Amino acid sequence: MKTLFLLLLFCHVSSTVKHSLKLFLTATSGVPNFPEFVAFAMVDEVQVGYCDSNIKTPEPKQGWVRDFMNDNPQHMEWYIQRCSISHHFFRANIDGLKQRLNQTEGAHILQRMNGCEWDDETGEVFGFNQYGYDGEDFIALDLQTLTWTTPRQQAFTTKLRWDADKAKLEFNKYYYIHYCPDWLKKYVHYGRSFLQRTELPSVSLLQKTPSSPVSCHATGFYPDRAMMYWRKDGEEHHEDVDHGEILPNHDGSFQISVDLNLSSVAPEDWRRYDCVFHLSGVEDHIVTKLDKAQIRTNWVSPSEFPAGGVTGVVVALLLLLVLCITGLFIWRKNNNGFRPANTK
Structure with a gap:
C-alpha cells in the first residue's frame, strides 16, 4: 500500500505537461429550487464558463476567458447555441429515461462529462464522452472502436440506436481528435499567465x-x-x-x-x-x-456551550445538507474519475 501511494503521488506530481478541457452537463428532474439544466466548462481543472436553463446565456468565469470571447465572438455564439441545444437534448433524454425505467416520482439526474486532454510535450491527445444517470455509469463512447459501451441493460437500446448513427460517430471522432484539442491549445495560450502561475498555500x-x-x-x-x-x-x-x-x-x-x-x-x-x-x-x-x-x-466543552449555540448548530447542519445535495451532482466514474479513450 505504501509503495502504491508513493507511486500515485509521483505520477501526479510529475505529470506537468498535460492540459484538459472538460464540459460537465447536468439535467435534473424532481429537484426543487434548482435549474433543470446546468453546464460548466473547465480548463486545467479551473472553471472557465457556466450556463443554466435560467440564465440561458453562458457566463465567462475568468477575466482572460472574457478577453478571449471578446476577441472571438463567433466562439461565444457557439457556446450560446450549445447551451440552448443541450438543454433541450438533455430534457428530452431524461424524460425518455424516466418513461423507459417507469420512474414517475422522485429526483433523477442525467449527466454528461466530455472533453479532451492534450500533452503539450508529446502531442498525445485523449478524448472522452460519457454519461451517468442517478449517480451510476450509463453509457460511454469508445473512440478506438467508434462504438458506445454500457454496463447497464437499460442503456442497451440507446447503445444500438447511437451505434447505428455512423455520421454522428465520425463527427464525434473528428471533434475529439481535432476540434477539442485545437480549442484547448488556444485556451491555454490565452490563459497561460493564469494557468501557468504558481501560488503557495x-x-x-x-x-x-x-x-x-x-x-x-x-x-x-x-x-x-x-x-x-x-x-x-x-x-x-x-x-x-x-x-x-x-x-x-x-x-x-x-x-x-x-x-x-x-x-x-x-x-x-x-x-x-x-x-x-x-x-x-x-x-x-x-x-x-x-x-x-x-x-x-x-470545539467547546459542554459546560461552556452557550445557550445561543443551538442556532449555530442548526445553521451548520443546514449548510452541510446543502453541500451534500450539491455533491450529488458531481458524478465520478467508479469514484475514481474518468478514464479517457486514447485517440492515437
Whole structure:
C-alpha cells in the first residue's frame, strides 16, 4: 500500500505537461429550487464558463476567458447555441429515461462529462464522452472502436440506436481528435499567465474535538500538482494517516487535507511530528510543526456551550445538507474519475 501511494503521488506530481478541457452537463428532474439544466466548462481543472436553463446565456468565469470571447465572438455564439441545444437534448433524454425505467416520482439526474486532454510535450491527445444517470455509469463512447459501451441493460437500446448513427460517430471522432484539442491549445495560450502561475498555500492545523484526528489543511495553492504528508522524526509517516483528495476552490485555486490520528500517541511525543506540503516546480517545502497551541478548533466543552449555540448548530447542519445535495451532482466514474479513450 505504501509503495502504491508513493507511486500515485509521483505520477501526479510529475505529470506537468498535460492540459484538459472538460464540459460537465447536468439535467435534473424532481429537484426543487434548482435549474433543470446546468453546464460548466473547465480548463486545467479551473472553471472557465457556466450556463443554466435560467440564465440561458453562458457566463465567462475568468477575466482572460472574457478577453478571449471578446476577441472571438463567433466562439461565444457557439457556446450560446450549445447551451440552448443541450438543454433541450438533455430534457428530452431524461424524460425518455424516466418513461423507459417507469420512474414517475422522485429526483433523477442525467449527466454528461466530455472533453479532451492534450500533452503539450508529446502531442498525445485523449478524448472522452460519457454519461451517468442517478449517480451510476450509463453509457460511454469508445473512440478506438467508434462504438458506445454500457454496463447497464437499460442503456442497451440507446447503445444500438447511437451505434447505428455512423455520421454522428465520425463527427464525434473528428471533434475529439481535432476540434477539442485545437480549442484547448488556444485556451491555454490565452490563459497561460493564469494557468501557468504558481501560488503557495496557507497551511493550518485543524481539529474538531480533542479526541479527533489532527488535520493538516492547505488551501489557496496552484496548480493542483502537489502533495502533502506527515513526518515523524523527519521521516515520512503513513501509520494512522488519511490522505484527502485535492479539491478545487471557488477562485480557481486548490485545497487538500491530510489527517493524523494521534489517539495512540503520548502528548510528549507530538513534537516528533510535522506536516510537509510540496508544490510541483517549487524547490522549497512548507513544514508545519505539530504544536497543540497552533491547532485551530471550534470545539467547546459542554459546560461552556452557550445557550445561543443551538442556532449555530442548526445553521451548520443546514449548510452541510446543502453541500451534500450539491455533491450529488458531481458524478465520478467508479469514484475514481474518468478514464479517457486514447485517440492515437
